[in-house]
Amino acid sequence: MSAPVPISLVVNGETHDLVVPPRKLLSDVLREDLHLTGTHVGCEHGVCGACTILIDGQPSRACLTYAVQMEGHELTTIEAVAEGDRLSPLQQALHEEHGLQCGFCTAGIVMTFEAYLRDNPQPGEAEIRDVLSGNLCRCTGYQNIVTAILKAADLMREGQGA
Amino acid sequence: MKPAPFTYHRPGSLNEALELMARYGPEAKPLGGGQSLGPMLNMRLARPAHLVDLNDMLEMDYIREVGDRIEIGGLTRHHRLATAPEVSRDLPLLAEAARTIGHYAIRQRGTLGGSLAHADPAAQLPLVAVTLGAEVVLRSTRGERDVPASDFLQSIMTVDLADDEIVTALRFPRQAEGEASAFELFSRRHGDFAIVSVALTLRQDAAGAVSSLRLGLGGVGPVPLRLRELEAEAVGSQIDEAAAARLGRSAAALITPEDHPEVPAAYRRELVETLVARALLRAAEQEGAAA
Numbered sequence: 001m002s003a004p005v006p007i008s009l010v011v012n013g014e015t016h017d018l019v020v021p022p023r024k025l026l027s028d029v030l031r032e033d034l035h036l037t038g039t040h041v042g043c044e045h046g047v048c049g050a051c052t053i054l055i056d057g058q059p060s061r062a063c064l065t066y067a068v069q070m071e072g073h074e075l076t077t078i079e080a081v082a083e084g085d086r087l088s089p090l091q092q093a094l095h096e097e098h099g100l101q102c103g104f105c106t107a108g109i110v111m112t113f114e115a116y117l118r119d120n121p122q123p124g125e126a127e128i129r130d131v132l133s134g135n136l137c138r139c140t141g142y143q144n145i146v147t148a149i150l151k152a153a154d155l156m157r158e159g160q161g162a
Numbered sequence: 163m164k165p166a167p168f169t170y171h172r173p174g175s176l177n178e179a180l181e182l183m184a185r186y187g188p189e190a191k192p193l194g195g196g197q198s199l200g201p202m203l204n205m206r207l208a209r210p211a212h213l214v215d216l217n218d219m220l221e222m223d224y225i226r227e228v229g230d231r232i233e234i235g236g237l238t239r240h241h242r243l244a245t246a247p248e249v250s251r252d253l254p255l256l257a258e259a260a261r262t263i264g265h266y267a268i269r270q271r272g273t274l275g276g277s278l279a280h281a282d283p284a285a286q287l288p289l290v291a292v293t294l295g296a297e298v299v300l301r302s303t304r305g306e307r308d309v310p311a312s313d314f315l316q317s318i319m320t321v322d323l324a325d326d327e328i329v330t331a332l333r334f335p336r337q338a339e340g341e342a343s344a345f346e347l348f349s350r351r352h353g354d355f356a357i358v359s360v361a362l363t364l365r366q367d368a369a370g371a372v373s374s375l376r377l378g379l380g381g382v383g384p385v386p387l388r389l390r391e392l393e394a395e396a397v398g399s400q401i402d403e404a405a406a407a408r409l410g411r412s413a414a415a416l417i418t419p420e421d422h423p424e425v426p427a428a429y430r431r432e433l434v435e436t437l438v439a440r441a442l443l444r445a446a447e448q449e450g451a452a453a
Binding site: 002005021022023024025028043044045046049052055058059060061063064065066068069112116129130131133134135 | 197205265266351
């Protein structure tokens, strides 16, 4: 039925039991039902990348997914990236390199590149720009975001070696 | 930008999914990665009463050799097509094209079967399927049938798919050893829908003359177009800059693109001319293209 259904969602390692209509977008359930408002909602048709989260560790558009589909999957949102006040190397690099201004797109960019840098620890600038094309930013002109991601990749490789 | 209400089904097996499609027929849509259907639902361009989620059908996420063909399951994601070593080895054209689809996050979810069933005239995978002569495998509770991709794709977002059928796989003829290939596209912004795209495979003889060419164009009509006249014209040519430019001009003369205020027909022809020449030169330079 299109009536609300009970589901169990695992978000950032915590299990939540909810009742949601099947048509409710995952982005809306995260924000409205779980109050995880770090995931931003821009275009709601998969173009802008602001709502990007991780589904089983892979970056995905929360606005093109229904919460009801996500039973049995592990979701990770921006709220899980920093450890308390300690920013992740990527977040720290974005801060230091002035890789954000209004911040609306930033959560989506962080989630995309936390996963990308995990799988591709030594990307070149061209690869970073290819991946970054999936996240629209109206403030920065992207240059400082690219610089920050290159710096984060260095920091993360050093962290691995240490 | 919220979808209309629907009933959600999450079958645990392909047979269960086919039963649901048989029961709800025209009221139901199978849901793959949702990277095309999702936007259509959000914008209410599609309002199915039932969604049949295929994402648990892991038996439809595979790449395997079947005789001289490579069979790829309908639920196989673009990212896997773009990165799997066996695709790069046996179907390099498919791997190269898959790397250009949308964006990184989109490629994690989007599926091969979904792209074929959606049949966007600007999409990469229908163009590759037509260029390589792939077959589309369709299943329903009534049985299985195989349709050549060129027959399956009928018009813009219109395919030979009955209300109760699901695209379960594609079968691609393996590219020959030493057969070069190239995929080129042009879009205004990186990752946008392509205005024109070109897919080709090329073989050259020991003297460097073209012995066979397969060339498909996307974005120049309602479905991907194989340019068989051009393929015949190219045989025997040495692909240098002059020959590539000549064949590019021939390709542009063979098409009748739509004249659109944002994309005039003349502009699309110029894109075809440039991209065909560029793809030919790139393929001709690939190691092993001369067999």
